[in-house]
Amino acid sequence: MIDLDAVLLARIQFAFTISFHIIFPAFTIGLASWLAVVEGLFLKTGNKIYEDIYKMWVKIFAVCFGMGVVSGVVMSYQFGTNWSVFSDKVGNVIGPLLGYEVLTAFFLEASFLGIMLFGWDKVSRKMHFVSTVIVAVGTLISAFWILAANSWMQTPQGYDILDNGLLVPTDWIEIIFNPSFPYRFMHMVTAAYLTTAFSVGGVAAYYLWRKKHVEHARIMFAMAMLMAVFVAPLQLMIGHAHGENTMEYQPIKVAAMEGNWNRGGNKPLYLFGMPDQEEEKTEYGITIPNGASLILTGSRDGEIPGLRDVPAEDRPPVAIVFWSFRVMVAMGMAMIFTGVMAIFLFWRKSLYSFKPFLLWCMAMLPSGFIAVLAGWFVTEIGRQPFTAYGIIRTTESVSPIVAEQVMLSLGLFIIIYTVIFGAAVYYILRLVRKGPLISQRADTYYSHSTEVVGKIAAEDAEGKKDV
């Protein structure tokens, strides 16, 4: 009855489209808030440098937001195309949460985005600032609802199961504020802010390295480093609290993250290891004795859940969860190290000039994206083999579709996403190379997009009116 190939393909296709999608919100959530701060500073101080920075980054924001929108529309239909049985069963519970996301966030973002991008001299400065703030708030509201829905799938509560297998809600507050939601929301929003900070910091480091746009770059770099100093360590604490919460509600996920097979105390922390799902052990371990117990329980002999607590068919794929977790933590540690270095160099008065550190910050540019993706791999693959944890298995969720359909759509998405991702990166890099000074030309209707490229300026010079 169940076509395993179709299940696997549906999972791969869903994982691909949602991973692609999350890259852009992860960036635009932070970028929108940061742009609101920058525009606020411009309004308050009247300093043109803030305006230049805003106008440079709002163009990058436009590209990323557009990518987020088009890949997001896909997501709103993929629940039905790939996981129709799941949609039918849990629609009563998570459907309204997604409905609220559309009503309270998507329209808000979409309408005011138009003003934010194209309305610079169509509305007053204050109204433009208000639009930016509204877009920023919209991204956070959107994150609230989608993470509530996702967290419910991880730690479901506030529902009843009817005889026909359908779920019905019994308490909305319990559903929305389910146990993992506050932690996941904080962790993700903070991750988005850090992703933006390290992107901005990386670009600023590049300018400082090349001694271009130094005035602008110093402001961007300082703001990014402030985030690294204060928010990166904060994220470690939030992540730790999230981990403790996961140990309480999804112990098997934690066991997979730690590569721990047998429940017990005095468990080591694996820095490196090869979890073997068949043999049920983690080999080639480089470990810190008692480390896992100490971190997760606060005492060296604290009890850690083991994968053998449940039958083999109830375990997630261990290796990918184990390794994704290590990648995420490594990125986090590198971010904290960046903050520490920044304090040290600031004290030595060489924050903006110490070349190895600028190089390091350029290398750290993608760290946030990597950490976000790795983190989602941990939490989503760690939830397997269930879609709604403990209630519905992934194999019971899939649509009545044939493998060929999914293969075709997967191929199509891979081609299209590769092309548009490549194009987006290419145009963003061009915007970065162009730098912030371009906006010092007169403000115009579609200035956010038309002034960008050197070629256009060249055409101007040649007197072509055709943009």
Place this chain on the structure above:
Amino acid sequence: MFDLSSWLDLPLIWGFIIATAVFLYVLLDGFDLGCGILFPFAPTDSCRNKIMNSIAPFWDGNETWLVLGGGGLFAAFPVAYAILMPAFYLPVIFMLAGLILRGVAFEFRFKTSGKDRRIWDISFHAGSLTATFMQGVILGNFVQGVEVSNRSFAGGPLDWANGFAFVTGVSLVFGYALIGATWLIWKCDDETQIWAKRVANYVFVFVAGAMGIVSLCMPFIDDKISAFWFTTPNIFYLLPFPVLTCIAFLWLWKSLHSDNDVQPFILTIFIFLMGYAGIGISLYPWLVPFSFTVWDAAAASTSQSLLLVGTVMFLPLILAYTAYSYYVFRGKTHDKSLY
């Protein structure tokens, strides 16, 4: 728990809300998809820039109605969503692919010139055309009904590829082209407007023909539909639909040959409304024709109640700031103002 079902017929209200959301989508994204369909036929690059600029601030908001349609269906009628999405799997995927290709073209096109820009021009046109055609195919299949057993789609992966769906697909392409052209008559001037009028005249004939063919086919799809339309006294109550549509077509023809800029757009909206309402009342009360009515497919009344509160609170707000955004970008789109 909070429940409005003892006071209100929630499934009926939700059926109406979803139908309204989809209709607003058809109108709003209809004109900007239409612009994409007509795009390569514009006489000059300057025209094409105007077309693009006239819709750039709005397309994202317009497309959000599609998300509301999908998300709303999921929330209010999960089983309908769970049946229809797999039933229309490939058309939905192709539609989404088309929407992606045209959506990214806005930002990418602004950032390029010359040959690079041509790539995004093609992407914009082909994406718009594909998305529209697939929406028409989905509509054509929706009205024919889908095969269902045990709360799931039970048909084959290529059931959607049939003659009637092809006709509705092509019809929708002409329909969107018409509403796109009349939008451009309103928002543009000079050569773009003159061209848009010529296009509207041309497309007009096809839209009228397509609407006639689809209307004539509808009663043959299901006995219930023909019984609904062709029995007394229904036929007298329903007569205004075809009559008003014919009047609107004639008026539109006249209006296209006058100096009125905004009237053709309004009349096209009215024609769309008539066509949409005609399909709507023919299918009522089916949500998954012909196996689930809105009452059969309804989510738990507590779920519908919760989201109804949000809709009543936020939908007027959404309409207000959408209107505000259209107001901010009011007036003719000038190529000059690009500088």
